[in-house]
Amino acid sequence: MKITSLLPSAAAVALLAAAVFAATTGAQSPQTAPQNSSQGPPPADQAAPGVPQGPPPQGTPGGRPMRNYPPPTNLQVLPKDMTGRQVRDMMETWAGSLGVHCDFCHTADPKNVGPNGRPRMNFADDSKPDKQIARIMYSMTQQMNKDYISKAMDLDKDGMGKPVTCGTCHRGHEMPEDFVIPREEHRGGPGGGEGTPPPAAGATPAPN
Ligand code: HEC
Ligand code: HEC
Structure with missing residues (x-):
């Protein structure tokens, strides 16, 4: 679930990074130089640090032993x-x-x-x-x-x-x-040691 729900955005980021990368390196590339020359150099802080890596191929022998799924x-x-x-x-x-x-x-x-x-x-x-x-x-x-x-x-x-x-x-x-609010943290300090006994279990903690 995580994987598939993340894929579209990860792919979009990878595409964007690839586009930026291609644009920043395009000046040295004869194929893409003409379009870039009229727009000036792209901002350096958007340059991808390297060629973006896609997710590893699924279901292919990639070092791990293949099993039958x-x-x-x-x-x-x-x-x-x-x-x-x-x-x-x-x-x-x-x-x-x-x-x-x-x-x-x-x-x-x-x-x-x-x-x-x-x-x-x-x-x-x-x-x-x-x-x-x-x-x-x-x-x-x-x-x-x-x-x-x-x-x-x-x-x-x-x-x-x-x-x-x-x-x-x-x-x-x-x-x-069930989430139980940690009483001591909620009351603003460890120990709660002001001489007063802690409230009985189930009591509503005083608002801080
Ligand atoms: C937003 C919180 C939330 C998410 C996210 C969530 N669950 Fe739950 N899940 C619950 C709650 C609350 C219950 C208890 C429902 C009830 O009282 O029967 C539950 C119950 C279950 C049960 C029944 C457990 C039992 O002992 O009867 C299963 C199985 C389960 N979830 C699977 C999943 C799976 C698989 C996912 C991810 C795809 C998932 N849940 C995502 C909140 C969530
Ligand atoms: C919390 C419940 C839950 C657990 C735990 C779970 N599964 Fe599943 N599994 C499902 C559900 C739900 C489907 C069907 C998904 C659907 O309908 O799209 C499924 C489908 C499958 C299928 C596809 C079956 C078919 O032919 O359609 C396989 C294979 C499978 N599970 C293997 C496993 C294995 C292996 C494990 C333990 C590592 C596992 N499952 C643990 C809920 C679970």
Whole structure:
């Protein structure tokens, strides 16, 4: 999810950087020099430090041992053109973000036993409710980024361009944990030692 939602903006940045880079180096290049000469040199502070690098190719042998990731057959919310490898990478992120294993959302198929004697997973199967919830969560996260976070990013020029991900809320837990305001920090100092006892649990902290 993170990867795909970031790709368009990352690609746009890369294209922009490539364009700036081409423009700044164009003076030395006979092909592009004529257009540039009438506009003067581009501002130096926009020059890209080097040739921008695209993302590494997916699903190609790039040093890591190749494994077989069959193309997905039952994608309902993820982009249907995702490769088996891309789905796999995303799934590992989801599992890590929730602190669970694959079988939290996926079932094993008792009729399909692997060489190690254990049933293989049937990832296309939809019988686990948590898989359905995950679909809702993915769509929700995409919509948050598309309709809301992107607008905040547009206003927040110095911001980090940080999208919402599963981990933003889940932080390694199946269920997002309740946030408890740290009482001492909230009261303006460690210890809270002014001789007064801390308020009883559940009491509304006094506004600072
Ligand atoms: C939090 C729930 C969740 C976890 C954990 C999870 N998955 Fe998934 N997985 C899904 C959902 C939801 C889909 C279907 C996405 C869609 O409909 O577009 C899916 C789809 C898949 C598919 C594609 C199946 C097909 O043929 O359409 C594969 C393969 C897969 N998961 C592998 C894994 C692996 C491997 C892990 C562990 C590393 C894992 N998943 C962990 C929710 C999960
Ligand atoms: C904006 C915060 C937020 C984001 C982002 C988010 N979740 Fe959730 N998620 C929740 C909340 C809140 C619940 C509890 C809903 C409930 O009470 O049933 C939940 C519940 C779930 C559950 C059910 C857990 C259980 O034990 O029943 C799954 C599975 C899940 N989320 C998967 C995901 C995945 C996968 C992503 C990323 C694609 C994601 N969530 C992104 C807030 C979020």
